[in-house]
Amino acid sequence: MKETLKTKTLSTDGMARFFTILPKETHIDFLRLRKVMATISAILSLIGLIAFAMIWLGQAKLGLEFTGGTALTVELNPPVAIDAARAALAKGGFGDAQLQDIRGTNQLAIRTKTVRDTEEEAQEQLLQLLRREFPDRTIALIGSDFISATVGRELRDKAIWAALFTTLGLLAYIAFRFDFKFGVATAITVFHDILVVLGIVWLMGMEITLLVITALLTLAGYSLTDTVVIFDRIRENLRKHQREPLMKIINDSINQVLSRTLMTSLTTLLAVAVLYLFGGPVLRDFSFVLILGVIFGTYSSIYISCPLLLLGRRRGLTAQVKQ
Amino acid sequence: MKPELFWNLGRLAVVLGTLIVAVLFIYTPWHTPETPRECMIEEIRLGLDLCGGVMLTLEVQMDPEKIVTPEERQRTMERVLSVLERRINALGLTEPQIAQAGDTRISVQLPGTTDPTQARQLVGGTALLEFRKVVRVGTPGETPITEELDEEVLRSHLCDRPGSSPAECVQYVVKKEPLMTGDILSRAEVRINPTPGQGGGAILVALTLNEAGARQFRDVILTLRAGQDPMAIILDRVVYSAPVIEKSLQDEARRRAAISEAVITGQFTPEEARLLAAILSAGALPAEISIEQESIVGPTLGRDSIEKGLMASWIAGAAVILFMIFYYRLSGFVATFTLLLNLVVLLGILAGFKATLTLPGIAGIILLVGMGVDSNVLIFERMREELRLGKVTRSAIDAGYQRALATIWDSHVTTLITSLILFIFGTGPIRGFATTLSVGVIVNLFTVLLGTRLIFEFVKMRKAERLSI
Numbered sequence: 108m109k110e111t112l113k114t115k116t117l118s119t120d121g122m123a124r125f126f127t128i129l130p131k132e133t134h135i136d137f138l139r140l141r142k143v144m145a146t147i148s149a150i151l152s153l154i155g156l157i158a159f160a161m162i163w164l165g166q167a168k169l170g171l172e173f174t175g176g177t178a179l180t181v182e183l184n185p186p187v188a189i190d191a192a193r194a195a196l197a198k199g200g201f202g203d204a205q206l207q208d209i210r211g212t213n214q215l216a217i218r219t220k221t222v223r224d225t226e227e228e229a230q231e232q233l234l235q236l237l238r239r240e241f242p243d244r245t246i247a248l249i250g251s252d253f254i255s256a257t258v259g260r261e262l263r264d265k266a267i268w269a270a271l272f273t274t275l276g277l278l279a280y281i282a283f284r285f286d287f288k289f290g291v292a293t294a295i296t297v298f299h300d301i302l303v304v305l306g307i308v309w310l311m312g313m314e315i316t317l318l319v320i321t322a323l324l325t326l327a328g329y330s331l332t333d334t335v336v337i338f339d340r341i342r343e344n345l346r347k348h349q350r351e352p353l354m355k356i357i358n359d360s361i362n363q364v365l366s367r368t369l370m371t372s373l374t375t376l377l378a379v380a381v382l383y384l385f386g387g388p389v390l391r392d393f394s395f396v397l398i399l400g401v402i403f404g405t406y407s408s409i410y411i412s413c414p415l416l417l418l419g420r421r422r423g424l425t426a427q428v429k430q
Numbered sequence: 431m432k433p434e435l436f437w438n439l440g441r442l443a444v445v446l447g448t449l450i451v452a453v454l455f456i457y458t459p460w461h462t463p464e465t466p467r468e469c470m471i472e473e474i475r476l477g478l479d480l481c482g483g484v485m486l487t488l489e490v491q492m493d494p495e496k497i498v499t500p501e502e503r504q505r506t507m508e509r510v511l512s513v514l515e516r517r518i519n520a521l522g523l524t525e526p527q528i529a530q531a532g533d534t535r536i537s538v539q540l541p542g543t544t545d546p547t548q549a550r551q552l553v554g555g556t557a558l559l560e561f562r563k564v565v566r567v568g569t570p571g572e573t574p575i576t577e578e579l580d581e582e583v584l585r586s587h588l589c590d591r592p593g594s595s596p597a598e599c600v601q602y603v604v605k606k607e608p609l610m611t612g613d614i615l616s617r618a619e620v621r622i623n624p625t626p627g628q629g630g631g632a633i634l635v636a637l638t639l640n641e642a643g644a645r646q647f648r649d650v651i652l653t654l655r656a657g658q659d660p661m662a663i664i665l666d667r668v669v670y671s672a673p674v675i676e677k678s679l680q681d682e683a684r685r686r687a688a689i690s691e692a693v694i695t696g697q698f699t700p701e702e703a704r705l706l707a708a709i710l711s712a713g714a715l716p717a718e719i720s721i722e723q724e725s726i727v728g729p730t731l732g733r734d735s736i737e738k739g740l741m742a743s744w745i746a747g748a749a750v751i752l753f754m755i756f757y758y759r760l761s762g763f764v765a766t767f768t769l770l771l772n773l774v775v776l777l778g779i780l781a782g783f784k785a786t787l788t789l790p791g792i793a794g795i796i797l798l799v800g801m802g803v804d805s806n807v808l809i810f811e812r813m814r815e816e817l818r819l820g821k822v823t824r825s826a827i828d829a830g831y832q833r834a835l836a837t838i839w840d841s842h843v844t845t846l847i848t849s850l851i852l853f854i855f856g857t858g859p860i861r862g863f864a865t866t867l868s869v870g871v872i873v874n875l876f877t878v879l880l881g882t883r884l885i886f887e888f889v890k891m892r893k894a895e896r897l898s899i
Contacts, residue, residue, distance in 0.1 A: 180731070230546070230724075248544070250731045253724040258487065262857070269855035276847040284840065318790065321852060321860050325867070328848035329801070332841035336808070339837055367811040370757070371804040374750055378800025381746035382793055387738035389479075390793050397797065 133362045138354055141414035148299060148411055155302025158309030167309055170316030171252060173266070175259035176220035177229040179251035181237060183244045186213040195240035201233060209388060214249055229253070266320050273324045277331060285338070292415035293334050296407045300330040303407075304399045318393040326400025329375070333368060333408035340364045341416065357413050372405040438891070441884045448876075449771065452778025469525070469541045471736075473781040477788035478725070479859050480739070482732035483541040484549045487723035490534045497717070503534070509716045511536060517552050520708035535722070544728050550721065551705055557665065557714045559612030561650065563605045564660040564672050571597040580606050587668045587696060602669050604662050609650045614643025618710035620703045621693070633703045635670075635694040637710065644688035651675055651683040663694050670706065671696040725858075739792035746796045747773075750803055758810050760898030764885045765806040772802050772877045776870050785869075788862025798870040804841065805878040808834040810899055823897045827886045838878060845871045 161167045171178050183192075189206050192215060196204045204219040219229060230251050237246050254262075277297060281290045301323055308319065340360040348356060361368075379401060383394035458473050469481040478485050490510050497506055507530055514536065518526045524542050531537040540549055565581055568574040574583055581603055589599035617638040622631060639647055654661060656679075660672040671694045683689055698706070751769065755762030776795065780787060813830030821829065846868055853864035889897065 182730075247728070247730075248546075248726065249728045251546070251724070251726045253721070255720075255722040257489070258722045265855045265857075269851055272851045272855070273848050276851060277844060280844060280847060317856075317860055321790070321856070321863060324848050324852060325797070325845075328844040331844045332804075332837075335840045336837055363815075364811075367808060370807045370811065374753065374803045374807065375797070375800035377749050377753060378746045378796050381749055382742050382796045385738060385742040385745055386793060386796070387735060387742075387789075389735060389789055390739075390742075393790070393793060 133365055134358075135362060135365075136358055137361050137409055138358055138414060138417070141410065141417075144406075144410040145414060148303065148407070151303040151306055152299055153306075154310060155304075155306035158306045159302070161309065162305075162315060168312060168314045169263075170314050170319070171218060171220075171259075172254055172317050173259050173263045173315070174220055175254050175256035176218060177233070177251070177253045178216065178218035179230055179233060180209070180214055180216045180249040181234070182212070182214045182247045182249050183237070183241065184213055184247075185244060187215070187241055187244065189215070192217075192237070196233065196236060198240070199232065199236035201236070204233075262317065266317065270320070270324060273327055277327060281331070284335075288416065288419065289338050289342070292412050293331060293338065295415060296334050296412040297327050297330050299411050300400065300403050300407050301327055303403050304396060307399055308396060313392055313395075316392065318390070319396055322393045322396035322400065326397060326404060329400060330404035330407065333372070333404045334412045336364055336367055336371070337361060337408055337413065341413070353417065357416060361409055361413060368405060368408060372401055376401045434887075435891070438884065438887045441880055441887070445771070445880050445884055448775055448778075452775045452782075455778040455782040456774070458781075471787075474777060475781075475784055475786050476736070477786045477791070477859060477862055478539055478541060478732075479727055479789050480732050480736050480787065481541055482544060482727045482729040483539065484543050484546055485540075485723075485725040485727075485858070486538040486549060486553060486721055487531065488536040488538065488553055489720050489722045490536065491718040491720060492534065493717070506716050507534065507536075510719065513557075513712050513715050514538065514553060516712035517557075517708050520711060521548070521552070521704065536719075544726060546724065546726050548701070548705060550724075552709070553719055553721065557612065557709045557712065558667075559615060559710060559714070560608040560664045561610040562608050562662045562664055563654070564602050564662045565605065566603040567660060567672065568601040568603070570600050572601065574601055574603050576603045582606055584662070584664060584667055584669050587670050587702075590668070602662055602672060604664070604669070608664075609653075609661065610643070610646055612710075612714050614639050614646055615710060615713075616640040616643070618707045620700070620707050623695070632695060633698045633700055635696070635698065635703050635707050635710070637692045637694065639690045639692065641688070641690075644690035647692065648683045648687065648689045651680055651689060654680075656680040663692075665706070665709070670694050735789045739789055743792060743796055743799075746799050750799050754803055754806070758806075758899055761806075761810050761813075764882055765803050765810075767885065768806060768877045768881045769799065769802055771881045772798070772870070772874050775873045775877065776866065779869050779873065780866070785865050786862055787866070788859040790859045791862030791866040794863045794866035794870065798867065798874065801841070801845070802870070802874045802877075805834075805838045805874065806882060808837055809878075809882065813897065813899055817897065817899070824890050826897065827890055831883065831886070838875070842871050842875045 158167065162169070189208055193204070193206050196202075196206070196217070201219050204217050207216040208214075209216055217233060219233070230253060234246070234248060278294055281293050284290075285293060304323060304326065308315070313319065337360060340363055341357055344356045344360050344363075376398065379394050379397040382390060383398060386394055456472050456474065469476050469483075490507060492503060492506060497503055511528060511530060515528050518528060518538070518540070523540055526541075527537075527539040529537055538549070538553065543549060565576070565578075566574060568583075576583060583601050583603055586600045586602070588594055589596075589601075615637055619636050619638075621634045621636045623634050650661070654675045656675050656677040658674065660674045662669045662672040664670065673695065679689070694706070696702075696706075747769070751762075751766045754765040758765065773795070776798070779785075809830050812834045813826050816826035816829045817823075849864045849868035849871065853861060853868055856864050
């Protein structure tokens with residue numbers, strides 16, 4: 108995309124000069140690539156479906172809040188090699204503990220799904236174990252979380268309910284807002300976005316935490332908006348140019364609102380990218396999911412939702428927008 | 431006055447009024463100085479994930495045979511709550527929050543503390559106080575055994591003190607049947623032993639017994655052999671001290687009808703004594719409590735989160751503003767004005783409704799910075815399009831506004847659906863995200879419909895020939 112500055116003389120209003128990242132009028136044939144894109148999206152969605160099944164079966168890397176267990180972050184001064192810490196914990200009966208260095212600090216994140224006889228024990232034992240094994244280090248507790256198996260199950264149920272109600276709520280809105288064919292296309296697009304992002308998250312081995320689920324649900328709402336912008340224009344043009352081929356109308360519509368689609372995505376992307384880079388470790392996965400969401404939400408509003416309108420007979424579309 | 435001007439002045443008044451109210455909520459000049467400031471940025475309350483502290487979710491274990499009806503359950507919950515409140519308040523923490531969360535759940539938030547042991551002890555024990563006869567005192571490090579059915583072995587509280595070695599641990603063989611239980615107690619407090627010499631200056635927990643308890647205590651003293659039989663003072667199956675009844679006390683018991691005072695000398699640290707007195711004074715819990723969820727955020731982690739969150743907010747805000755001004759020129763300033771108005775009103779509402787700002791809540795604000803300007807983008811792009819079609823400034827502004835409105839509503843309603851559902855199902859920090867997002871979306875709609883509109887209305891009134899967009 109070349110940066111151009113377009114000037115146009117208007118008879119009534121002097122000069123209207125806009126700074127754009129796109130040429131004033133684009134005529135990109137987006138639909139030409141529809142089969143390639145459909146294939147890519149189908150594969151990505153399939154991965155998403157597999158990820159969904161794995162999560163459902165408990166095979167995915169679920170966050171502590173869903174499985175129950177103990178996590179703590181400690182600061183060791185001077186730092187300890189992660190292998191030494193792992194060996195020390197294994198000696199104390201925490202062989203299942205996962206350890207992770209926190210970049211740029213002397214901090215160590217430890218998590219274990221072992222729930223001991225009493226709730227406080229795992230955390231207390233881990234701390235004492237570290238103090239015993241590394242007596243020459245100062246060990247400070249930065250933070251810790253304990254979640255019982257019961258609460259884990261409850262949070263999992265709550266997350267499922269939240270996902271279900273978000274889906275129902277958005278579907279209800281789509282049904283209220285759109286005619287049948289546009290509505291179905293929008294719904295498919297939203298599901299596509301969630302599945303694709305979920306698939307990528309799963310492939311990357313990212314932990315499915317409450318925050319990740321929250322981000323996924325947030326992006327569902329966002330993805331819908333992107334599609335709405337283009338669909339509104341297609342409906343407008345279907346009414347205006349009833350003789351033109353559907354393919355041309357859709358392509359023109361995408362081109363007409365292209366700068367809008369890109370600009371809204373860019374501003375949001377800018378914000379979530381900053382969050383990813385500067386928001387600290389707690390929000391990193393969350394903002395990563397949102398970044399993916401913005402990218403795929405934009406992609407799908409062009410390459411998924413629009414080609415879906417081509418399926419079936421045109422009359423279904425035009426009849427709907429006529430009233 | 432022209433109707434157009436009238437409406438615009440009305441809009442201006444609403445926008446300015448909201449702005450002033452919001453700013454007053456954020457910087458309340460008349461705020462009371464006694465409210466603790468640690469967990470606040472101006473008048474905005476921070477969540478425990480930002481200011482540090484201990485958060486607990488407790489489950490009250492009700493015996494299904496004893497507690498049957500919903501009324502009984504609720505009564506038990508209320509008693510548990512009041513006991514916990516008394517215990518926690520006795521510790522003098524700043525703004526502890528205790529609330530029922532669901533049928534049998536209680537949520538406890540202790541800002542400022544990061545010592546989990548204190549919090550756990552506070553809620554952990556039922557505080558069943560017993561006085562029992564000691565059969566045998568084990569030597570330090572020994573684990574005594576008993577074969578009698580009416581006896582059992584209990585540990586001293588010193589055994590579980592952090593840093594104590596097993597070799598120092600004293601265990602006791604005690605009778606299972608208590609001589610007296612905690613219902614005899616009316617008050618417990620921390621004292622320093624005033625007698626000079628051995629034991630002088632030591633920290634004691636003094637028990638004041640009620641009338642019936644004092645009579646009972648006298649009788650118990652008389653059944654024990656002076657100078658020989660130790661009596662264990664046991665709280666939740668842990669021995670705190672096992673004094674031998676002195677001859678002088680027994681003589682006094684013979685002379686009087688009641689003994690209303692007793693002391694526990696347990697080699698306490700001041701914190702231990704304070705905690706023990708708090709637990710004893712608050713009375714026993716009517717049911718067992720288990721910790722279902724615990725989250726500790728140390729002060730460093732909290733501070734780090736605030737710093738990172740604020741920094742990300744500033745950078746995101748600056749980046750989006752610069753981008754908008756770069757791309758839309760003067761109209762970019764309109765978007766900036768909307769954005770700032772948006773943020774101030776959002777923070778004002780958070781402060782006014784005493785909502786809690788969490789780290790995900792800050793993430794929600796940053797997300798709103800990005801999504802909020804989208805409404806302006808939609809309007810601006812439509813205006814550009816209208817201008818390209820050759821419309822004059824006035825009608826381009828009107829058309830841009832009118833045509834973009836439907837899409838703006840769509841984006842706000844969909845985000846609101848998601849965030850309200852997250853608010854209903856979310857807990858803790860996630861709810862903070864849902865709060866800022868849902869409030870922010872509503873505020874954004876307001877600022878776009880009124881704030882942005884207002885500026886363009888004034889542009890229209892100036893009869894501008896050109897629109898810098």
